[in-house]
Amino acid sequence: MNKLKIARLSKLSPVMVIAFWFVFFGLMTHYFSNITLESQRRDDLFTQQPDLSFLSTIDDAGEFSNIAQLAIITNKVLITQFIYTQCKTICLSLGNTFQQTQTQIVRKNLSKQLGLVSISFDVSHENKETLQAYRQRMHADAKVWSLVKMQDTNVLEAAKNKLGLMVIEDNQKDFVHNSAFIVVSPTGHVMGIFETDEISDAITLALKYLASEHKEKTLIVK
């Protein structure tokens, strides 16, 4: 390589370094839109809208089902949350939010169109009895609020891979997990995912869906 070529290269190099890292920053942050994996997970779920038939569950009456089937059979828009019933931190506030939402649903007479589902990921410790105790503690109305647990660790792994669920067991044998409200359509697909302080947005999305469905039905009847 002659000196001239080296001199040209040396002039280019700062630009090349910036360009190199610009590309990698872009790739890592999904084109500069996410700085945390959690926000990328939400973007992905909004765009991919995965089918939740993989999410096999057992409810507090011992019935086997999956979340997509639950949505299809009841023909409801479901607002779901991932919890474990022995949780003493974030799940308590999630439970309180669901309690208030349950009251709203009953008051507005929406229990036939809108449902709530708490899904426990604690596959090894959760059982019928713990779910029933949670139902009593939270005053969960079975017509509105379903309580289920994942069937086994394979389902938990699938939820981690497909929904970005993160569950870490901490030193006190409790779990640290990401929390969000996932809105599921009556066809069993994810419609949206919202932060724990965005329950009103989750309800708005559900009501919008129900309103558009109602409009469609009215048009067909006409």
Add this chain to the structure above:
Amino acid sequence: MINTLLTTKTKAIYSVAALIIAVTPSLPFARVLIESSMTFHMLFQIPMLILAGYLLKNNPKKLHYTLSQSTAQWLWIYLSSTFWMMPISIDKALLYPTWDAFKLISLLTAGAVLKVVFKSHRLLALFFVGSMAMMLFFVGFYYQQTDTRLCNAYLIESQQLTGTGLIVIACLLLFFLFFKIQQGLADAEYSRPD
């Protein structure tokens, strides 16, 4: 610097040892180390990779061909360390082996370049070290103060501890900066003609 104090053989032993210590936590059998603690990942493995890169036997002339200007070298160090301070980078390095391999390569390169770059213009070095200290301080402060868990893979306590560690590193860099400025002023005073 460190290099001048050590014999060739000891240097080789240290560089291999540092490389093994830095890379081992990314290997499957030892991944539990970085998976279980954000503090270990960000305050031990990342600085250790840079140190291992610094201690690697390399040919400064070759590095000059590829990253020939000191600005480019400083940019590499600055951008690579900023890149690995982002919560999404840390999470993805744990989830995807390709990103973890990129972490090893980019930070080892940053360490190798660090050896050359200290010979560059002092003002440039001070500017980049200062910028790096500010970046580390703000990232550390954010990690320490926020109630949100930024990395999905780590506990909030680990995140806060890492934040404190980053602030300490930022302060050490600032002390280093002031020391260098003082030294520069003293040299200038000494060499000034009467």
